[in-house]
Amino acid sequence: MKKLIPILLCGGLLGTVSIASAQNNQTDTLKNYYSQLLKGDEKDHQLLTTKMYGLLKSKKEEDWITASNFFYQLKLGKVADSVTSAAKEKFPAGIIVRNTSVEAIYNEPDAVQKEKLYKQWLQKYPPAKFGPERIIYDYARNSVSKAYAEADNVTKAVAYANSIESPFWKGEGWAGTAMTLLKKGHYAAAKDLLKKAIDLSWSFRTTRKTEFGAGFAATGYPGYLSTYVNCLYQEQQYDSALVYIRRAAEAETPVRPGVNEMYAKILLAKGDYQQAFEKLSAIAAQGMLNASSKEQLQQAYTKIRGANGFEGYLDSLKGGLDEKIRLEMAKQIISEPAPDFTLTDVDGKAVSLSSLKGKTVILDFWATWCGPCKASFPAMKKAVEKYKNNPEVVFLFIHTWEKDNAAIANARSFITNNHYPFEVLMDLKDPATGINKVVDAYKVRGIPTKFVIDKQGNIRFRFTGFTGGEDAAVAEVAAMVTLANEK
Incomplete structure (x- = not known):
């Protein structure tokens, strides 16, 4: 950590x-x-x-x-x-x-040296001196545990993972180490830790709801299940994997794309092309396919219907999707004045919101360290390309909440390397206040968060997160652009 x-x-x-x-x-x-x-x-x-x-x-x-x-x-x-x-x-x-002082432990790459620093830090700052709170010590133990997992020292990795004290954080610690062990091919040890994380998280969702930190401990349950399924899949235990992936799918609404992909992946590995075809077709009808699940659907389609006609079939599944999403978006429309701002792009060019009055503006707050932000970008690329010949619609990708002094270089490099046709503005921290002014003015509490601003300069839509479906995401943007300017 x-x-x-x-x-x-x-x-x-x-x-x-x-x-x-x-x-x-x-x-x-x-x-x-x-x-x-x-x-x-x-x-x-x-x-x-x-x-x-x-x-x-x-x-x-x-x-x-x-x-x-x-x-x-x-x-x-x-x-x-x-x-x-x-x-x-x-x-x-x-x-x-x-x-x-604990930062030195986090930043040390060598497991043995990391453990040495941890023991020195523990001696200097004994837990008993600081009351009952143990989370900072658990973060340090987790750091040592994952380093030993990376170094293929399974015994030490598991021992440090098991030394975590905070009940509500044990599952997170076990799962973090398990993911590293899984990456290194130590499936048996990873499975043991994940099974404990699953069972503990389930208890916080059911019999231990009133305990301190239960809400956080319970949130890890679907993710722990998904990682456990990956272990079973790698060991070709497909029947057991199906049992646990069903539990993962039942644990949250909407179901994350990764869960659906793994579900289909298991079915395809078992040769159950019909069930995989049906499940993926239902996902496609909701506009929730991404590049990976689309490839899975094509594989299942080919086995069942042959090599021809896949794109036509895909289009037929999406019939009515745009209108369905438009009706849903119409329920979410708002009207608030959009705070004006002036920011510079990654090349130093100034851009102000007021200069874009008369255009529909989509703001996308993001950061290079934000996984969900980056996961949404293939869909946002499709949305940008949909409007590339429409000068009345402008997309601004506002990089904010930077973690280091290289934010501009990091943002430019990420966008360039991934060939995204995005106009990126930098919402850097104000040196006097320590605040990222634009994200603060828009009262953003989590990223990715997007705003659609109408031609009069009013916020008409605000939405946070990314559900994972590229077609649905593009349809949502299109619906909001249209609805934002309807009288």
């Missing part, structure tokens, strides 16, 4: 860190009060700022951390950074220094 876990649709553990450091009722009440002030008006923000400066008189590091966090949320990035720096000096063996 590297640093803190990435944000939201690219992530979901960010909240776990704050949850895991549960305070007493009085502290929780105060934090709730501060949060209410944060949601208030300018006068409330002034009061909150005063109270945060007051916390800096405290002798408790937790109060300094609270102050730094709220200063950051008040968009006082420099003040927040100054508080954090001062806290490191005031509490040299405290939480902030401990959490900064």
Whole structure:
């Protein structure tokens, strides 16, 4: 595990860190009060700022951390950074220094040296000194575990995976190590860890719902099942794989494309072309095929109907899809003024939203580290190409929430290497506040998030995430572009 876990649709553990450091009722009440002030008006923000400066008189590091966090949320990035720096000096063996020091463990590539650094860090910052919270130690153990898995030391990898203490995070730790073991071909060990992760996550979905962290622990269940199925598939245990892939398909709505692909893959491996054909045809009718599942459907089609007529069959399945999606999108239309902005593209050219008034603008907030963002790009490429000859429709891909100083180079390289015809703008952090101003102005909480802005400059649609179907995604964009400008 590297640093803190990435944000939201690219992530979901960010909240776990704050949850895991549960305070007493009085502290929780105060934090709730501060949060209410944060949601208030300018006068409330002034009061909150005063109270945060007051916390800096405290002798408790937790109060300094609270102050730094709220200063950051008040968009006082420099003040927040100054508080954090001062806290490191005031509490040299405290939480902030401990959490900064662990980075050396994450960044060390060699498993043996990583373990040595971990033991030194553990001795310097013994868990008993920091109360009941153990998640930062679990992240470190997980890092050592995965390094040993990468080095083919299965015994050590499993031992460190099993040393994770936080009940709600055990499944994530087991699964993380299992995925590395699976990549290295250690299927038996990977299966054991994944089976434990599945069983634990299931218990949090059923009998342990009220326990601390249950919501997070339960979310991993479909993913653990899918990875376990991959183990069974690699070992050609197709009947068992079918049992578990059915459980994965039943565990979430909508079913992720990867689950459907593996389901079809197992059926094809068993020679059950008819069932694979039926399942994939149903997915195609929903516009949810991607390149891989389309290839699977063509394989099944060829076995059943022969080599000719596949594209025509595919088109027949999608009949009515556009109208169905249009009717669904019509229920989601909104009307809010779109915040104006001026950003530069990867070559330094300035682009403002106001200069595009009179055009329909699609904003796509993304980052190079965001897996779902990148997964959506083949579909977005099709959408861009659909409107390439229409000067009234403009797509802007706004790179935000960068993780390092090479954000511009990383974005340019990714787009160029993948031959995406995208206009990429850079929403870089403001040096004074530490805020990415445009993503903040649009109140984005997770990426990918897309907005459709009409010709008058109003937001008509906002949608987050990516369901995985290329045809459906293009149909959704087309429907929103049309609906955005209807009177």
